[in-house]
Every structure is written in structure tokens, then in C-alpha cells.
Amino acid sequence: MTDKTKITLTVNGTGHAIDVAPRKTLADALREDCGLTGTHLGCEHGVCGACTITVDGAPVRSCLMFAVQAEGADIRTVEGLANGPDLSPLQQFFIEEHALQCGFCTPGFLMLIDGTLKQSPDITDDELTEILSSNLCRCTGYRNIIRAARRALDHARTTTEPAA
Amino acid sequence: MTLVGTSLPRIEDRKLITGHGRYLDDIKAPGGLHAAFLRSPYAHASIRETDLSAALAMPGVVAIYTAADLAALLPGGDRLATGLPSSAIAFPLDRPILPARETVFVGEPLALVVATTRAEAEDAAEAIEMDMDPLPVAATLADAVAEGAPPAHLDAPHNKLAQFGFDYGNVDAAFADAAHIVQGTYEIDRGGAHSLEGRGVLAAPDPIGGRLAIWSSTQTPHALKRHLCRLLDMAEDTVTVTAPDLGGGFGPKLVTYPEEIAIAATARALGRPVRWVEDRREHFLSACQEREQLWQAEMAVDAEGHILGVRGTLIHDHGAWTARGLNVPYASGMMLPLMYDVPAYRLDICVAVTNRVPVTPVRGAGQPQATYVMERLLDAAARATGLTREEIRRRNLVTPDRMPCPRPLLLRSGLPVVLDSGDYPATQAAALEASDWAGFEARREAARKDGRRLGIGLANYVEGTGRGPYETVTVRVARDGRIKVNTGAAAMGQGVGTVLVQIVGSHLGADPSRIDLTLGDTAEPYGFGGFNSRQTVVAGASAEAAAKTVRAKVLKVAAHIMDLPTDGLEIDGDRVVIKGSNSGRSLTLAEIAGAAEGLPGYRLPGIDVPGLMATERVVIDGMAFANGCLVAEVEVDVETGLVRVERLELAHDCGRMVNPVMVDGQIMGGLAHGLGNALYEKMVFDEENQPLTGSFADYLMVTAAEMPPVGIVHSETPSPINALGLKGVGESGVIPTAAAIASAVEDALKDLGVTIDTAPLTPAALRAAIVAAEAST
Numbered sequence: 001m002t003d004k005t006k007i008t009l010t011v012n013g014t015g016h017a018i019d020v021a022p023r024k025t026l027a028d029a030l031r032e033d034c035g036l037t038g039t040h041l042g043c044e045h046g047v048c049g050a051c052t053i054t055v056d057g058a059p060v061r062s063c064l065m066f067a068v069q070a071e072g073a074d075i076r077t078v079e080g081l082a083n084g085p086d087l088s089p090l091q092q093f094f095i096e097e098h099a100l101q102c103g104f105c106t107p108g109f110l111m112l113i114d115g116t117l118k119q120s121p122d123i124t125d126d127e128l129t130e131i132l133s134s135n136l137c138r139c140t141g142y143r144n145i146i147r148a149a150r151r152a153l154d155h156a157r158t159t160t161e162p163a164a
Numbered sequence: 165m166t167l168v169g170t171s172l173p174r175i176e177d178r179k180l181i182t183g184h185g186r187y188l189d190d191i192k193a194p195g196g197l198h199a200a201f202l203r204s205p206y207a208h209a210s211i212r213e214t215d216l217s218a219a220l221a222m223p224g225v226v227a228i229y230t231a232a233d234l235a236a237l238l239p240g241g242d243r244l245a246t247g248l249p250s251s252a253i254a255f256p257l258d259r260p261i262l263p264a265r266e267t268v269f270v271g272e273p274l275a276l277v278v279a280t281t282r283a284e285a286e287d288a289a290e291a292i293e294m295d296m297d298p299l300p301v302a303a304t305l306a307d308a309v310a311e312g313a314p315p316a317h318l319d320a321p322h323n324k325l326a327q328f329g330f331d332y333g334n335v336d337a338a339f340a341d342a343a344h345i346v347q348g349t350y351e352i353d354r355g356g357a358h359s360l361e362g363r364g365v366l367a368a369p370d371p372i373g374g375r376l377a378i379w380s381s382t383q384t385p386h387a388l389k390r391h392l393c394r395l396l397d398m399a400e401d402t403v404t405v406t407a408p409d410l411g412g413g414f415g416p417k418l419v420t421y422p423e424e425i426a427i428a429a430t431a432r433a434l435g436r437p438v439r440w441v442e443d444r445r446e447h448f449l450s451a452c453q454e455r456e457q458l459w460q461a462e463m464a465v466d467a468e469g470h471i472l473g474v475r476g477t478l479i480h481d482h483g484a485w486t487a488r489g490l491n492v493p494y495a496s497g498m499m500l501p502l503m504y505d506v507p508a509y510r511l512d513i514c515v516a517v518t519n520r521v522p523v524t525p526v527r528g529a530g531q532p533q534a535t536y537v538m539e540r541l542l543d544a545a546a547r548a549t550g551l552t553r554e555e556i557r558r559r560n561l562v563t564p565d566r567m568p569c570p571r572p573l574l575l576r577s578g579l580p581v582v583l584d585s586g587d588y589p590a591t592q593a594a595a596l597e598a599s600d601w602a603g604f605e606a607r608r609e610a611a612r613k614d615g616r617r618l619g620i621g622l623a624n625y626v627e628g629t630g631r632g633p634y635e636t637v638t639v640r641v642a643r644d645g646r647i648k649v650n651t652g653a654a655a656m657g658q659g660v661g662t663v664l665v666q667i668v669g670s671h672l673g674a675d676p677s678r679i680d681l682t683l684g685d686t687a688e689p690y691g692f693g694g695f696n697s698r699q700t701v702v703a704g705a706s707a708e709a710a711a712k713t714v715r716a717k718v719l720k721v722a723a724h725i726m727d728l729p730t731d732g733l734e735i736d737g738d739r740v741v742i743k744g745s746n747s748g749r750s751l752t753l754a755e756i757a758g759a760a761e762g763l764p765g766y767r768l769p770g771i772d773v774p775g776l777m778a779t780e781r782v783v784i785d786g787m788a789f790a791n792g793c794l795v796a797e798v799e800v801d802v803e804t805g806l807v808r809v810e811r812l813e814l815a816h817d818c819g820r821m822v823n824p825v826m827v828d829g830q831i832m833g834g835l836a837h838g839l840g841n842a843l844y845e846k847m848v849f850d851e852e853n854q855p856l857t858g859s860f861a862d863y864l865m866v867t868a869a870e871m872p873p874v875g876i877v878h879s880e881t882p883s884p885i886n887a888l889g890l891k892g893v894g895e896s897g898v899i900p901t902a903a904a905i906a907s908a909v910e911d912a913l914k915d916l917g918v919t920i921d922t923a924p925l926t927p928a929a930l931r932a933a934i935v936a937a938e939a940s941t
Contacts, residue, residue, distance in 0.1 A: 038183020
């Protein structure tokens with residue numbers, strides 16, 4: 001159970017060669033072995049979504065996935081959203097809409113929305129709310145998060161659609 | 165230039181949004197060990213033998229501590245006296261760090277394993293064999309205080325920790341003369357705070373210096389430091405407590421916990437850093453909770469709907485230990501009649517010890533329950549008198565011409581309660597207008613044609629904010645010209661840092677980027693931290709005073725050097741300039757700070773005391789009462805008992821707002837929590853007081869899908885009791901929500917004669933109420 005395995009995780013485009021026990025979750029490996037503490041653990045039951053990251057583009061609860069399962073995958077975390085000092089539009093909208101307070105659930109929401117932007121940027125408001133209901137926040141009352149997410153979706157559509 | 169009143173972007177956001185926040189579990193301690201607690205599986209049991217042999221043989225285990233082992237590490241005692249004093253308390257229930265002979269709630273820490281990894285510590289904790297004999301348990305709150313109830317503690321005489329109350333006016337005469345008497349029995353359930361980050365503590369001893377550094381996810385680092393110094397018998401200058409970024413607080417992190425003491429003691433004994441991070445299951449079992457109360461109350465009114473008196477009883481669930489005192493039931497009893505003219509009032513409060521996790525404030529702290537009861541009674545009185553719900557309230561609200569308005573009630577300090585300011589009837593009118601209350605019947609009718617059943621309800625509230633006596637703030641202009649603000653105020657994610665930057669910056673150049681904050685600073689000997697919606701008010705008052713003093717000193721030194729009158733100068737960004745001049749003559753704050761330090765053998769430049777620094781502890785004894793009115797519009801499905809909140813409109817007044825966008829944020833978060841209390845959040849226990857809700861899959865928090873659109877109307881009546889006219893707002897949203905939603909549901913079902921008297925109003929509870937109403941007609 002505690003014999004360690006050598007794996008390489010590719011996080012935000014960078015390889016991390018680490019030794020992990022097979023039972024170690026991806027969330028713990030990111031935080032403890034890769035030094036990326038932006039991914040937070042809110043429940044470790046797969047319900048609250050604070051640990052959401054994207055794996056090969058899809059939002060994933062990193063507390064419900066073993067690190068050894070993620071080898072070879074394209075793992076993205078909150079630390080990869082900004083481009084150097086430049087915040088991503090989604091991050092900027094979160095600040096402008098006051099969509100965070102304590103910030104603990106925020107990385108999970110950002111990655112949930114980032115994954116959604118890439119997978120299904122054309123979703124309706126109702127679908128967006130439904131997707132956002134998969135993560136919990138105790139501070140904001142969600143309305144500002146919904147607003148920031150909507151702006152990010154609209155922004156993504158208007159900036160990535162090829163010119164007619 | 166003032167920054168107060170502007171929606172300055174939060175100084176906290178950038179690091180948090182990029183994943184560079186530094187929460188407790190993000191702090192690395194080289195060579196650090198990890199702890200896990202063995203927790204009680206029983207609500208009440210005697211502890212017999214403990215066999216550690218199997219656990220000690222587990223991989224990675226460094227040490228295991230039972231109660232006896234830990235007591236040896238605590239020269240100052242092995243009990244935590246965290247309760248506020250009260251003469252009404254019949255017997256002491258100070259928490260043991262670890263209990264030796266008897267455990268009194270499921271989740272109570274019984275032993276502590278330290279290992280090289282958290283997983284190994286948890287594995288070994290499971291391997292501890294502790295032989296326990298279950299003891300009888302009172303299953304419900306009412307059972308706990310019944311004659312012959314099994315005591316929650318074997319050596320306690322009974323479960324009635326305290327019996328006290330409020331009593332003024334001639335209550336019985338009021339009821340004897342009443343045109344109408346309405347009554348009800350109200351049950352509010354237990355819930356949790358559920359900050360997304362749980363509790364956690366890291367202790368790092370420095371064996372060479374004999375010092376101990378503690379990081380804890382706490383709202384009150386000063387209190388933790390005081391308890392550590394006492395129990396570990398350490399001098400206060402050898403202990404540092406730091407609250408890193410908090411992933412939310414909402415109340416339970418305001419008390420010092422046994423786990424914090426235990427981790428510090430073991431780290432000190434082992435000479436190595438030790439960390440414990442609470443998981444969600446532990447948070448459900450061992451972080452303090454609140455809300456459960458059982459009320460019987462009645463209201464007497466005259467034929468015109470004027471309140472003549474309110475009387476009743478309240479049984480309050482205290483949990484198994486006294487972790488904060490009587491403040492929650494006290495707040496409930498004090499708040500109930502506060503904003504209305506209630507000429508006579510008698511409430512008998514019984515504080516019941518139960519075999520459940522201790523009760524301390526959760527956002528709202530007794531006020532939501534009291535508001536629920538008062539507003540339910542007013543709805544009943546409206547029915548009895550034939551008045552509308554809004555009119556009966558309007559007739560009884562305290563009017564603005566009487567502000568400041570002393571009430572025949574006392575704060576826990578013994579000082580009289582004085583409503584400081586506000587226009588309650590106007591606030592209610594604003595909420596009615598914002599919600600188009602007058603147009604609701606048309607909406608109801610239109611929905612009815614679509615087969616939908618709508619209801620509308622309202623609730624007024626006041627929130628006692630700004631609990632004193634003070635918070636310390638030190639403002640200093642450092643030699644590099646940067647402005648340093650150190651304070652006992654502690655951040656828990658609500659943005660108090662930004663608030664203090666706005667207040668201090670307004671006097672010192674109005675450039676937020678030049679201000680460095682140290683919050684929850686335990687190097688400062690006097691401080692309290694975050695609770696009771698207090699910090700903007702009390703730390704704000706000290707920050708205002710300290711910044712003004714420093715500003716005066718800056719200008720004096722500059723005037724001396726520039727040989728100009730002080731009133732001809734102003735601070736602009738990083739320098740002092742000449743008002744209205746474009747001469748370019750200026751001095752930087754760095755130059756002024758350097759001069760203010762003095763030179764050997766020379767006189768100080770225009771000042772008597774060296775340095776550009778001031779420490780203030782502005783004492784505020786009274787409370788600043790925020791007020792508001794919430795209107796809720798709901799749709800009810802009679803067949804399933806499902807309630808959907810369609811819209812919330814809040815009109816409120818929290819005095820002068822420092823940062824309006826952040827005020828909205830506080831309100832929205834409070835409303836979401838209140839919506840949870842109204843409809844979803846319920847700690848369920850079986851008859852042995854075993855919690856059945858131990859994860860977010862069982863205990864339902866509000867998500868984005870349940871949160872309705874919210875409208876907020878601000879008005880700003882300054883508080884006269886602090887210089888900036890501020891009032892707190894952190895708990896406002898949560899207070900009226902369950903009451904307003906209950907009013908709306910009852911309205912939706914008024915043709916069925918359904919009475920709503922429980923929170924949360926789950927579909928099952930509502931169906932039961934509908935069935936009961938059908939049976940009685």
C-alpha cells in the first residue's frame with residue numbers, strides 16, 4: 001500500500017517526476033509533490049469541487065483521482081491560468097464581479113469554468129448555472145460567480161470564433 | 165482624497181485568483197510531522213482501557229498521546245476555559261484537551277497520533293483500541309431538560325446549564341387586556357458554518373530559542389495565544405500565533421479548540437513541527453455548530469394591531485461543553501423584541517447541555533432564530549387583526565424620530581441597549597417597493613393560471629454589530645516611505661484588509677499600493693480578532709484615529725523642513741506637496757520618515773515624540789445596529805413540498821459603507837447561508853445522538869442552482885457611536901432569510917391554512933404541515 005511508484009505528471013505543460021504511493025490522490029500529489037498548492041481540498045468526498053482541475057481538457061475532481069492514473073495526461077491547475085503577470089480574462093472577470101471572498105473555492109470554480117469554456121462555450125444560462133452548481137462556495141452567494149462565468153463565456157465566443 | 169465609500173478592488177484578490185494564497189495547509193515546514201485524532205464513536209461513553217500496541221507498530225508512527233500523556237505536557241492545566249463569564253451558569257463545563265474517563269459527543273478527540281504522513285497517522289488512529297462503555301443519551305433537546313433525563317455528563321447534576329431570561333413591563337397585564345393573542349411553537353434546527361477550508365494548525369518549535377511558532381486557521385489568534393501561554397506555561401514573548409489566509413470562518417473558528425493546544429504541546433515535546441488539518445468529516449463532527457432552539461412564544465396585540473406584550477420560553481441547545489458561554493441564547497433573547505415597540509416582554513431561557521458537538525456562534529449567532537420567532541408571531545397577529553403583514557409591522561417598528569433609542573434591555577456588559585440610528589419604517593417601505601409588493605397579487609394570479617402557486621413574505625431585522633471594547637491598530641510610516649498597518653483584526657476572507665487600507669489610505673496619500681498590512685498580529689499584546697460583525701467598526705475606528713494622528717505628524721515634520729504652515733500642505737501618494745501649487749516642491753514620505761527618526765544630538769523636526777507612528781485602541785462600548793427588511797417570493801409545489809425561492813429583495817442600512825461592492829458581497833453570502841437555513845441545512849442525529857449527516861452529500865448546502873436573483877437597496881444612516889459612522893454587515897443577510905421565506909411559503913398556502921414553524925423547511929416537513937392542515941379542516 002505504501003510502496004511508491006515513479007511517475008511523471010505533466011502539469012501546466014511542465015513535467016514533474018515524482019514518487020507516489022498508489023493510494024495518493026492526484027490532489028495530494030499536486031499539492032505535496034509538485035508544490036502546486038493552488039488546488040484546494042474542501043471535502044475529499046468529491047462533492048464540494050474545490051479541488052477541480054482539468055485533465056485533458058475536462059474538469060475533474062482531483063480528490064477522486066489517483067495520481068498514478070494521471071500519468072501522461074495534460075493536467076491544468078489554477079497556477080496555469082495566468083500568462084505571467086497577465087491574468088486570464090476569466091480571472092479578471094472574477095475580480096471585477098467580486099466573485100471571490102476567502103478564495104478557497106475559487107481555483108475549483110475557475111478550472112470548472114475554464115474546462116466548460118473549452119468544452120461547451122455555447123451553453124445557455126440555465127446550463128451554465130447547472131454546471132456551476134457542481135461546486136460549493138460559502139462566501140459569495142454564487143450570483144457574482146455566475147456573472148463572471150457568463151462574461152468569460154461570452155468573451156471566449158467573441159474572441160475565438162473565426163471571422164465570417 | 166477619501167477612499168471610504170468607494171468600491172476599491174480588493175487588495176486580497178490577485179494572490180487568491182492565481183492560486184498563490186497561503187492557507188494553513190499550504191505552509192511548508194521542513195521535517196514536519198502530521199497528526200490525526202482518534203475521535204469518539206459514541207455520544208456518551210465511559211472510557212476504560214486503551215491499548216496502543218497495535219497502533220504504535222504501524223508504519224510511520226512517531227508518537228501517540230492519550231489524555232494522560234498530553235496532561236503531562238500541559239503544566240498550566242489540561243482544560244480550555246473559553247467561555248465568557250456569566251453568573252447564570254450553574255456548573256462549569258470547560259473542555260478538556262483530551263478527556264480521560266468520559267466522552268460526551270461523537271467526534272470528541274480522544275487520542276492523537278503523530279506520524280510522518282497524514283495517511284499513516286490516520287491509519288494508526290484507526291488501530292488504537294479504546295475500550296468504551298456507552299452511556300445513556302437524551303435524544304432530543306426537549307428530552308435533555310425533562311425530569312429524570314440522563315445527564316450529558318456523569319458528574320453533572322442535570323442538563324440545565326443555565327436558566328435566565330429577560331423580563332420587563334407588566335407582561336401578564338398586557339395579555340389580560342389583549343384584543344388578540346397569537347402563539348406558536350417554533351423549532352429551528354442545528355447547522356454548521358462550513359467554511360470551505362476546515363480548521364487546521366501547524367506548530368513549529370524553535371528548540372534553540374525556546375520559542376514556539378503557531379499557524380492556525382483561526383478568527384482569533386490573540387485568544388489562541390493567551391490559551392497557549394497559559395496551558396503550556398510559556399511567556400507571551402516566546403509564542404507567536406499567525407493566522408494565514410483563511411478559507412472562510414463564519415463563526416466556529418472564533419473559539420480556541422483542544423486540537424490547537426494538543427498540536428502545540430506535542431510539537432514542543434517532539435521538538436519538530438506538527439501539523440493537523442481538519443477534513444470535512446471532522447468538521448461535521450467536531451467544529452462547533454449552532455442554531456438548534458425550541459421556542460414557545462405568544463404575542464398580545466390590541467384591536468389596532470399594536471403589540472402589548474410578548475412572552476415565552478426558549479430551550480437552547482448548548483452542546484456538550486461550554487465553548488463560548490451564553491452569548492448565543494442571550495443574543496436571541498435580546499434581539500427578539502428589539503426593533504419593535506414591545507412594552508412588556510418576558511422570556512425564560514433554559515440552556516440545555518446535550519451530547520452533541522459544542523455550540524458557539526455561526527454567522528448570525530442566535531439572531532436568525534429570534535427574528536424567525538418574532539416575524540412568525542407578527543404574521544399570526546396580522547391574520548388575527550385582519551391587518552396586512554406589512555401594516556402590522558409598520559405600526560410597531562421603532563420610528564426614526566426616537567433615535568438614538570434606549571431599550572429596556574441590557575447588553576451582556578450590563579449597559580443598556582441603545583438602538584443608535586436608522587429609519588426602520590423607511591427601510592421596510594424600500595423593500596416593499598423594490599419587490600413590487602403591491603403588484604404581487606397580479607403575479608400570483610398570472611402564475612395560478614399556469615398551475616403555479618406563488619407566495620410572498622417579508623421579515624425585518626436588526627443586527628447588533630461592532631462588539632467592543634476595542635481593536636488595536638498601529639499605523640506607521642516606515643523609513644522607505646511605505647505605510648505599515650498592524651492590527652489585532654484578523655482576516656477570514658471577507659476583505660477586512662481592503663477596508664483598513666481604504667480607511668488608513670484616505671489620510672495618508674490615497675495610494676493603496678503603498679500600504680502593507682499585518683492582520684491578526686499577536687506581536688501586539690492587546691487584540692481580539694474577527695467575530696460579531698465587529699472589525700470594520702472597531703478596527704475601523706482605531707485605524708481612522710491612528711491614521712489621522714500619523715497624518716498630523718507627517719505634515720508637522722514636512723512643514724518644519726519646508727518652512728511652511730501645515731495647513732498649506734497635503735499628502736499625495738508617496739509625498740507631501742504644497743496645496744494648489746505647481747512649484748514642484750515636495751518631500752517624499754521616506755524623507756519625512758527619516759527626518760522624524762531624529763539625528764544624534766539634534767532636535768526633532770517640529771515634533772515632540774520621534775517617528776511617524778501611532779497606536780490606537782478606540783473603545784466603543786455600545787453596539788452599532790444595522791437594520792434591514794427582506795422580501796422573498798417563492799413557488800411552492802403542494803404535491804411534493806418543494807419550495808423554490810424565485811427572488812429576494814433586501815433593503816438595508818449598515819451605516820456609512822466603506823466599500824459598497826464588498827457590502828453587497830457580504831449580504832449575498834449571508835443570504836445564501838440563510839437560504840440554506842430556511843430550506844436545506846440540517847444536522848440529523850439518530851436517537852443515540854449519532855450524526856447521520858457527515859458529508860456534503862447528506863447535508864445540503866445551497867448551490868448556484870438554488871440561489872435566486874437578489875436585489876439590494878442601500879441606505880446609509882451613519883452610526884453616531886463611531887467617528888466614521890460605520891456599522892457591520894457580515895451577518896445581515898443570514899438573519900431575516902428563514903423568516904421571510906417562511907412568511908412567503910405560508911402566504912402561498914394561505915388557502916390551505918398551513919402554519920410554518922420550522923427551519924429548515926424541508927419538503928418532508930412542509931408536506932407534513934400540509935397534511936396536518938388538511939386533516940384539521
